[in-house]
Amino acid sequence: MRPEILYPLFADIASLKGVGSKTLKLLQNLLGGTKIVDLIFHLPSNIIDRSYRPKLRDAIPGRICTIRAKVIAHLPPKSKHQPYKVVVEDETEQLSLIFFKVYAETIAKNLPVGATRVISGKLEIFNGNLQMSHPDYIAREEDSSQIPIFETVYPLTAGISNKMINKYIDQALQKVPEMQEWLDEEFIKKQGWNSFRDALMKAHHPQYKTELEPFCKDRARLAYDELLANQLALAIVRERVKKQAGRVLKGNGLLRKKIMDTLPFALTNAQKNVLAEIYADQAEPFRMLRLLQGDVGSGKTIVALLAMLNAVESGVQAAIMAPTEILAKQHFETIAPMCEKIGVKVELLTGKTKGKKRAEILQELKEGKINIIVGTHALFQEDIAYKDLGFAVVDEQHRFGVHQRLSLSEKGNKCDILVMTATPIPRTLVLTSYGDMEYSKIDQLPEGRKPTETRVMPISKLNETVAALKRKIAEGVRAYWVCPLVEESEKSDLAAAEARFADLQKIFGPEVGLVHGKMKEAEKDKVMERFKKGAIKLLVATTVIEVGVNVPEATIMIIEHAERFGLAQLHQLRGRIKRGNVQGSCLLLYSLPLSATAQERLKIMRQTEDGFIIAEKDLELRGGGEILGTRQSGFCEFRLADMEYHKNLLFIANQDAKLILNKDPNLASPRGKALRNLLYLFEKDDSIKNYKA
Numbered sequence: 001m002r003p004e005i006l007y008p009l010f011a012d013i014a015s016l017k018g019v020g021s022k023t024l025k026l027l028q029n030l031l032g033g034t035k036i037v038d039l040i041f042h043l044p045s046n047i048i049d050r051s052y053r054p055k056l057r058d059a060i061p062g063r064i065c066t067i068r069a070k071v072i073a074h075l076p077p078k079s080k081h082q083p084y085k086v087v088v089e090d091e092t093e094q095l096s097l098i099f100f101k102v103y104a105e106t107i108a109k110n111l112p113v114g115a116t117r118v119i120s121g122k123l124e125i126f127n128g129n130l131q132m133s134h135p136d137y138i139a140r141e142e143d144s145s146q147i148p149i150f151e152t153v154y155p156l157t158a159g160i161s162n163k164m165i166n167k168y169i170d171q172a173l174q175k176v177p178e179m180q181e182w183l184d185e186e187f188i189k190k191q192g193w194n195s196f197r198d199a200l201m202k203a204h205h206p207q208y209k210t211e212l213e214p215f216c217k218d219r220a221r222l223a224y225d226e227l228l229a230n231q232l233a234l235a236i237v238r239e240r241v242k243k244q245a246g247r248v249l250k251g252n253g254l255l256r257k258k259i260m261d262t263l264p265f266a267l268t269n270a271q272k273n274v275l276a277e278i279y280a281d282q283a284e285p286f287r288m289l290r291l292l293q294g295d296v297g298s299g300k301t302i303v304a305l306l307a308m309l310n311a312v313e314s315g316v317q318a319a320i321m322a323p324t325e326i327l328a329k330q331h332f333e334t335i336a337p338m339c340e341k342i343g344v345k346v347e348l349l350t351g352k353t354k355g356k357k358r359a360e361i362l363q364e365l366k367e368g369k370i371n372i373i374v375g376t377h378a379l380f381q382e383d384i385a386y387k388d389l390g391f392a393v394v395d396e397q398h399r400f401g402v403h404q405r406l407s408l409s410e411k412g413n414k415c416d417i418l419v420m421t422a423t424p425i426p427r428t429l430v431l432t433s434y435g436d437m438e439y440s441k442i443d444q445l446p447e448g449r450k451p452t453e454t455r456v457m458p459i460s461k462l463n464e465t466v467a468a469l470k471r472k473i474a475e476g477v478r479a480y481w482v483c484p485l486v487e488e489s490e491k492s493d494l495a496a497a498e499a500r501f502a503d504l505q506k507i508f509g510p511e512v513g514l515v516h517g518k519m520k521e522a523e524k525d526k527v528m529e530r531f532k533k534g535a536i537k538l539l540v541a542t543t544v545i546e547v548g549v550n551v552p553e554a555t556i557m558i559i560e561h562a563e564r565f566g567l568a569q570l571h572q573l574r575g576r577i578k579r580g581n582v583q584g585s586c587l588l589l590y591s592l593p594l595s596a597t598a599q600e601r602l603k604i605m606r607q608t609e610d611g612f613i614i615a616e617k618d619l620e621l622r623g624g625g626e627i628l629g630t631r632q633s634g635f636c637e638f639r640l641a642d643m644e645y646h647k648n649l650l651f652i653a654n655q656d657a658k659l660i661l662n663k664d665p666n667l668a669s670p671r672g673k674a675l676r677n678l679l680y681l682f683e684k685d686d687s688i689k690n691y692k693a
Contacts (some may be wrong), residue, residue, distance in 0.1 A: 001680075001685065002680050003676065003677055003680060005177050005677065006177075006677065006681060007180060008173060008175040008176075008177065009035070009036045009037045009040070009176065009177075010035050011033050011035070011036050011175070012024075012034055012035065012036075012038060013027055013033070013035065013039060013168070013172075014040070015036075015170065015335040016036075016164075016168055016171045017171060017475045018167060020169070022038075022159075023159075023160070023164070026157060026158075026159040026160050027160065027234070028155065029157055030042070030155070030157040030160060030165075030391075033216075034408055036172045036175055037681070037683075039168055039169050039172040040169070040172050040173060040176060040204075040641075041155060041639045041640060042155070042165075042169065042207065043203055043204070043205075043219070043640065044152040044154050045153060045155050045205065045212065046152075046153035046154055046156060046209075046212065046501050047151065047153060047206050047207070047208075047209065047211075047212065048064055048150070048151040048153060049064065049118050049135075049149075049150055050064055050065075050066045050147060050149055050150070050151060051066075051067065051149045051150070052064065052065045052066065053066045053068075053459045054067070054530050055066065055067075055068070055090055055091070055092040055093070056089070056090050056093030056094070056095055056130060056169055057092035057093045058090050058092070059093075059123050059130070060123070061123050061124055061130070062105070062122070062123070062124070062626045063121070063122070063123060063370060064121065064122050064123075064136075064148045065120070065121075065122075065123050066118065066119070066120040066147060067090060067095070067118070067119055068116065068117075068118050068119075068141070068144075069088035069089055069090045069095060069115075069116070069117065069119060069619045070088060070089055070090070070114070070115070070116050070276075071086060071087075071088050071111045071112060071113050071115050071116075072087050072088065072113065072114075073086070073087040073113065074107070074111075074229035075087065075479060076114050077668065078306040081487035083098045083099055083100050083477075083520060084098075084099040084100075084104060084107060084146060084192070084213045085097065085099075085425075085665065086097060086099070086107060086111050087564045088111075088117070088119065089353075092401075093130060094129075094130070094536065095123075095130045095131065095132060096126075096129060096130070096131040096132075097111070097119070097131070097132055097135060097631055098132065098133040098134070098234065099133075099134060100133075100134070102134075102600040103292075103395055106254050107199055108578075110138050110296065111138065113464075115140075116137065116141055117138055117140065118137070118138075118139045118141060118143075118144040118417070119137065119138050119139075120135060120137040120301065120332070121133075121134070121135035121136045122135050122593050123353075124568070124612045127676075128492035129400075130439045131579050134449065136568055139386055145547020148166075150206070150207045150512050151166070152169075152204060152205065152206065154165060154166070154169070156582070157314075157555055160581055169204060170519050171622060173201060173204060176197050176200060176201075176418075177263060178195075178197055178675040179197065179674065179677055180278070180670070180673070181196075181674060181679070182196075182228075182671060182673075182675045182677065182678045183224075183225075183228075184656075184671075191208060191221070192217055193218075193220070193221040193224075194218060194221060196221070196222070196225060198216075199217075199221040199222055202221060203219055203222060205217045210463050213644035214642045214644075214646060215645055217438065217579060218650055219349065219640070220649065221395070221416055222278060222327070222640045222648075223638075223641035223642065223645075223646045223649055224508055224641075224652070225640070225678060226639065226640040226641045226682055227638070227641050227646065227649055227650050227653040227679065228430055228653040228656060229659065229678050229681070229684050230435075230638075230653070230682070231431065231435060231650070231654045231656070231657035232657040232660060232661075232675060232684070232687070233679060233682075233684035233686075234432075234435030234657075234677060234687075235432075235657040235658060235660075235661050236661065237433065237435075237436040237540055237686075237687050238435065238436045238437070238438075240402050240486040240660060240666070242286055242287075242288060243416075244286060244287040244425075245285070245286065245346065245414060246284065246286045246287040246288065246416060247284055247285065247316075247413070247414045247436055248283055248284070248285055248391060248525055249282035249283065249310055249311050249314040249316065249390060249391060249416065250282065250283045250310070250314060251309070251310045251311070251312070251314045252289060252313055252330060252462060253313065254313065254629055255309045255312060255313050255342055255344060256306050256309050256310065256313070259305070259306065259309060259338055259339075259342060260306075260340070262338065262342075263302070263339060265446060265447070265448075266447075267299070267302070268298075268299065268442070268443045268444045268445070268447070269278075269444060270298070270441075270443055270444035271298075271299050271302070271303055271442060271444075273440075274294075274303055274440040274441070274442055275303055275306055275307065276294060276664055277290070277438070277440050278290060278307045278440065279307070279417065279440065280308060280316075280536070282307070282310055282311070282391070282416060283602060286458040287414060287415075287416060287417075288416035288417060288418070288438070289416075289417050289419070289422075289436070289437050289438065290417075290418050290419065290436040290437055290438040290439070290441070291419045291421070291430075291438070291439050292304075292418055292419065292420045292421075292440050292441075292444030292568070293420075293421055293423075293424065293430075293440070293441045293442070294420070294421075294422065294441065294443075295422065295438070295442070295443075295445070295575070295611035295612070296422050296571075296572065296574075296575025296576075296578060296611065297445060297449060297578045297611075298442040298443075298444065298445055299442065299446055299447070300420050300422065300442060301331060301334055301335070301643065303387045303436065304320060304393045304395075304418065305335055305338070305339075306595045307391065307393070307418060307573065308372055308393065309321065309344065309392050310391075311391035311416075311587070312338055312344060312371045312372065314390065315388070316388045316389065316390025316391060316412075316413075316663070317365070317371060317372070317373070317387060317388055317389045317390065317391075317412075318371065318372045318373075318389075318390070318392070318411070318599075319371065319372070319374075319375070319386075319387055319389060319391075319392045319393070319411075320335075320372070320373075320374050320375075320389040320392075320393050320394075320395060321374045321375060321376065321377070321379050321380075321392065321393070321395065322374075322375070322376060322377070322391040322396065323377075323395070323396050324376065325351065325352060325376055325521060325525075325672060326524075326525075326528070327395065327396070328348065328350055328374055328375050328376050328548050329348065329350075331374050331395070332346065332348040332374040334349075334550070335374065335551035336374075336439050337370065339371075339511065339640070341643075342402075344372060345364075345369060345370050345371050345372070345503065346370070346371065346372045346374060347361050347364070347365075347372075347374070348373075348374050349361055349373055349374070349375035349376075349378050349379060350375050350376045350378050350382075350520075351376060351377075351378050352377070352521065352661070353375075354616075359589075361373075362383065362384065362531055363387070365384065365385065365386055365387070366385045366386070366387060367387060368386075368387030371392060372517075376496060379411075380411055384411065384685040385411075386411055386412060388412070388413055388416055389411050389412030389413070389512060390412055390413065390414070390416065391412075391415065391416045391418070392412065392415050392416070392417050392418070392633070393417075393419075393420060394418070394420065395420045396421055396422065396423075397529070420439065422572070422575070422613045423568065423615070424568070424571075424611030424614065424615040425571070425615060426612075426615045426616045426618075426619045427616075427641050428457070428460055428647055428650055429618065429619070430653075431640075431650055431654050432643075432650065433630075434486075441566045442643070443612065445550070448581045449542075449578060449581065450581065450582070450583040450584075451567070451581065452574055452577060452578060452584040452585065452586050452609060453585045453586070453588050454574065454585075454586045454587075454588065454605055454606050454609075455585070455586070455588070455606075456562075456587075456588045456590065456602050456605075457587060457588070457590075458589070458590060458591070458592065459560070459561065459589045459590060461589075462589070464599055465558065465587060466504070467508060468602075469538070469556065469558070470507065470508070471557060473537045473538060475513065476534075476553075477553070477555055477556055478531065478534065478536075478538070478539075478551060478553045478554040478555070478556070479538050479539070479543070479554060479555075479556035479557070479558065480536070480538075480539050480541060480554060480556070480558065480576060480577070481500065481538060481539070481540045481558045481560070481574075482541055482542075482558070482559045482560065482573055483496045483500050483540065483541065483542055483560055483638060484496050484560045484561030484564055492558065496514075496542075497516055497540055497541065497542045498514070500560065501514040501538055501540045503538060504538060509660075510536075510657070511536060511537040511538060512528045512536065512537070512538040512539075512540060513530060513538070513540065514539075514540045515527050515528065515539060515540075515541050515542075516541070516542040517542060521662075522567075527539075530550050531551060531554075534553065539554075542617075544635065548681075551576075552581075552582075554576065554583040555577050555579065555583070555585065556584070556585050556586075556587075557574055557576060557577045557584065557585075557586045557587070558586075558587045558589065558591065559571060559573055559587070559588050560589050561585070561590065561591060562588035562590050562601075562602065562605075563590045563591065563594055563595070563598035563601070563602065564587060565601075566618060567601045567604060567605070567614055567617060567621060568611075568614055568618040569574070570588070570601065570605055571605070571609075571614045574586045574605070574609075575611075579580060586605075588602055588605060590602065597621055600617075600621060601621065619643070620644065660675065
């Protein structure tokens with residue numbers, strides 16, 4: 001389906017002159033692909049200015065210079081530890097060319113005595129004499145034009161030199177065709193941009209350092225093209241999802257009223273607004289795919305329950321899928337007691353559900369006796385059959401692959417999906433990664449929730465911290481102690497946690513417990529249950545597990561070596577002590593010296609509890625793709641756009657994509673056809689594969 005004009009750009013890099021199988025593999029590692037288009041989107045990171053061409057007597061040491069000189073002598077090394085020297089001169093001065101580990105025959109061939117050569121490299125002074133180690137270029141006078149005046153420098157990998165990548169990219173650029181403009185003409189004029197092809201050529205041949213900056217016109221143009229392709233593709237998918245046949249879920253409200261009458265609190269305005277959006281989606285005859293985003297403790301679970309009860313009132317089953325057994329169990333323990341009072345049957349199904357109990361649940365699911373099922377990925381295994389699954393909630397969806405989410409929806413009949421996350425996601429990542437979904441946000445915490453007191457303290461005051469903690473625990477308070485992230489490995493986390501646990505056990509005795517990712521599920525549950533009931537007052541934990549058990553009595557969080565954590569991860573951990581109405585206290589222990597980034601993180605943690613502000617700051621400090629310290633597979637990584645600099649272009653592209661599809665939903669106009677080329681160029685084939693050509 002790819003347009004013929006793009007065929008040359010999707011040819012294999014192996015078709016280029018000089019690319020063998022070994023080089024191809026190295027290029028694949030560098031570029032992440034083996035197509036010509038992967039090469040042309042590999043932009044330079046620097047330039048070397050070789051325009052400085054002085055006489056040797058006037059040359060400034062430390063600069064890159066290009067000189068014309070005559071070879072007058074070869075001085076081979078007297079031992080293998082010495083370099084090979086070649087003496088050259090112009091009419092003003094002599095220069096020693098220094099070579100290490102180079103064959104004498106090669107040097108003699110390239111620099112024969114008596115010949116004149118044009119030589120380019122970095123000039124240095126050693127023992128008062130001019131020298132140049134391993135010149136970058138040595139050329140005969142008639143070939144001197146091959147030495148670039150401005151040499152483009154690219155990001156490299158071992159085995160690929162800058163000369164090689166320049167040679168391959170020059171070949172690749174010759175294959176870029178002139179294409180019909182896909183951007184609005186007035187917009188291009190306003191921005192002062194070149195065409196795509198001209199911008200690409202200029203981006204690969206900069207003459208000034210400013211032309212390497214993300215905000216320079218040519219790079220901005222290329223970034224916008226990539227962002228528009230992303231936003232247009234997501235908008236097309238979103239429109240297609242909207243048009244998928246669904247079913248109307250519009251209950252009579254009786255079950256929801258019964259639940260609301262039993263709640264000890266009133267819903268916030270933010271919760272009411274989000275529910276209105278979800279109910280409106282459910283009432284449509286199309287499939288729902290909506291992202292519900294809410295900070296820790298904002299009340300997403302009750303919103304999900306009310307949406308599921310609307311489905312149950314409509315005569316269908318509902319499911320809520322969590323990424324871990326701990327989280328699934330937490331949802332079940334929250335939902336089941338409320339539903340039992342109103343006659344709605346809820347069951348829990350995880351990998352631990354075995355034998356007779358599992359068989360019973362499967363049978364009741366099939367017969368429709370279970371109204372709401374709570375569980376893990378076990379909910380979409382092959383042997384699970386529902387009588388009529390019409391509504392599915394996927395919690396912390398980034399832990400699931402898209403295919404897992406779809407597997408659950410396919411278990412139902414035209415199943416609506418609500419995706420939830422407690423991770424505050426910056427607006428830029430919502431647009432670029434979740435643009436195929438409708439979007440709702442709970443940006444208000446329930447009344448009565450008190451702000452957490454956050455303090456920062458050097459780890460040198462550890463003894464004082466432990467003494468204060470002992471006094472609090474004696475008063476009946478429960479606390480978490482999160483151990484430092486020593487390295488990116490579970491083993492080192494565990495070692496750090498075990499060492500801290502041993503130290504604290506000497507002080508707190510049996511009142512301290514330990515949980516980590518290597519523990520068996522049953523053992524972990526046992527420790528968590530004891531913490532929940534108060535038999536354990538202090539819980540030491542590694543960073544590799546979910547500590548997401550609902551323990552309102554736990555109001556102290558101590559994070560050791562807080563400077564090693566991501567900003568949003570610190571926020572998530574702090575959220576563990578915001579479950580009740582008692583003011584929590586979070587202590588961030590740090591060790592010196594602190595980097596500027598670490599100082600900024602700790603400062604932000606003291607200043608705000610707003611997860612959305614923190615997420616934006618985290619994006620600035622960490623860069624895209626890192627949320628809660630875990631790389632999110634769903635977040636796309638751009639090759640030409642940089643969210644730190646091109647955020648405003650993203651918002652323009654988002655609006656542009658909406659306008660385009662509003663005016664030309666089938667991309668059939670001249671600009672629409674050009675935009676198809678754009679989508680294929682950036683490999684968004686899936687988004688238009690069922691459009692008519």
